[in-house]
Amino acid sequence: MSAARKRISPAYQNYLNTKSTVFKGLCIAFTAAILAVLAFVTFYLLQKGFTHISLSFFTELPIPPGMENAPGGMKNALIGTIILIALAGVVGIPLGMLAGIYLSEYSSNSWLGAPTRFISDVLTGVPSIVVGILGYELLVAPISANISYWMQFTWLTRKLLHLFPNGTFNGYAGAAALAFIMIPIVARTTEEMLRLVPHSYREASIALGATKARTILKVVVPAATGSLVTGIMLSIARIAGETAPLLFTALGSRLLTLDPANPFPSLTVQVFTYATGPFKEEQELAWAGMLILIGLVFILNLVVRLTIHSMQRNKLARA
């Protein structure tokens, strides 16, 4: 089939080789540039924030500027973030996982599957400020003193008003906004991880006379446990760093509150407040807060990656 092979002149070959090398060089150069920028940002942050991290950051409450021991610490914000994540998780994780199970196991026979998947994907990209304003309109404003006239009309809404004696901004609304962000992420990652479970497990279980529900709960989900947990941890890392949803729902506070029916502190909003405020000591504390925040996200991602790595090594060892 081959006629005489076309010969490439050495000059042309050199030209091709040079093009290859230049392209490779460009890739390396741009990667180095990005890494340099990242390194610069990281070290700047470290330098700015590290000096202001001390034990008091974790143990003291915010103290008004001008008083002794100002500016204090961010104990209330740290506790607040943890409580908010816990509340959001209690609602968001089960709902997200059930949605993910539906998408993966039940949706092939239903017209509901493709729209749900599409809407989930869109919702993962919704700007979080939109979620914040939505949370205000739906969860905060209706119970405010000006509008609560309409809430008096039913027993259920009257009871809700009793829950929020201090008016409007509350931690529950903040947790709800965070859950709103969390659910599509958990649903999509759950669906993807369940799809990775080999179909042969489902067939074997069905062939033994198990119902579909038992197959899903006892065989498929346990087979994917590690991957599901990493998906959940990624969603937690995401919401731990969210500021905008909390600005109009939980508002923020300088007090240590454990009751989410009040305006609720969180690390992200506290950092925002200090960084945009006029007091120098508070701004320095904001740098420290940013460092802690990034450290938290970094550690969560690191744990996720290490878990995936060790899971893969276990699978290879067994095979």
Added chain:
Amino acid sequence: MTRPQLQPKINMSTDAQPTHAISDSAASGGDPRQFNRLQAIARGQAVPIETHSAIAGEQPVISVDHFNLFYGSKQALFDVSMDIPRGKVTSLIGPSGCGKSTLIRSVNRLNDLIDNVNITGSMRYRDVDIYGKLVNVIELRKSLGMVFQKPNPFPMSIFENVVYPLRIEGIRNRSKLEEICEKSLRGAALWDEVKDRLDENALGMSGGQQQRLCIARAVAADPEVLLMDEPCSALDPIATSKIEDLIQELKGEYSILIVTHNMQQASRASDYTAFMYLGRLIEYGPTIDVFTNPHLKETEDYITGRFG
């Protein structure tokens, strides 16, 4: 098993009565070897099934009657009719794509898991119409155990794998679970190898052990019929022979239907053999007869390796 003779004796009148005659040619009562089935299939004609009379003497556990299966608009099984005898090993042989796996998966309604599958005709298991509207499929599947081509133990411990069907029944009593687990593992000739590592992950076993575990798991559900879809094709020869011995041991208590693309295995391990081609059942009879004295030229050609 000896090699099939190349020039079989032609013995027409007594043995050649098809019990499910659906021909539209002069084949019934006439000489079945005259009718070229491959040409008829290519023309789209119905093809009569050549069933040996020895089948009629057996008690059937599963009766397939004029069974057709469609994947969407594509037909995969054409008018299959056969009676699978109780307490014996029946093998389905045929070239790739002839519908053997589809047929065996239809017995325990595993094809329900695939969208767009339509069937006509009927299958009966012990007077229960498998595809009846009111039938409880979950209960039915407990009586029709299945072993798959690729061993698929669950990613749990060996003990949990074997007692999974018992947990479906709601049995929680630990001593009862252990008793049935030991019985099933002994029945699958696996007990001695795993008795001191029952809590280890099942995926750590070799392929042959995993397949025997799957057989133990299927047996623990106390089925009446065992459906085996090429159980040895993913295994080495030693594991294969162990499983073939196992099949012989299980034979009387269970009725076994085994799909195999390995003709030597069919001739070694089964009592009855059904030859399928292009979604149609061509010939069905005792293994000895089908392999040494096939009634049809098509069967003889396949067995001697002329096609497939």
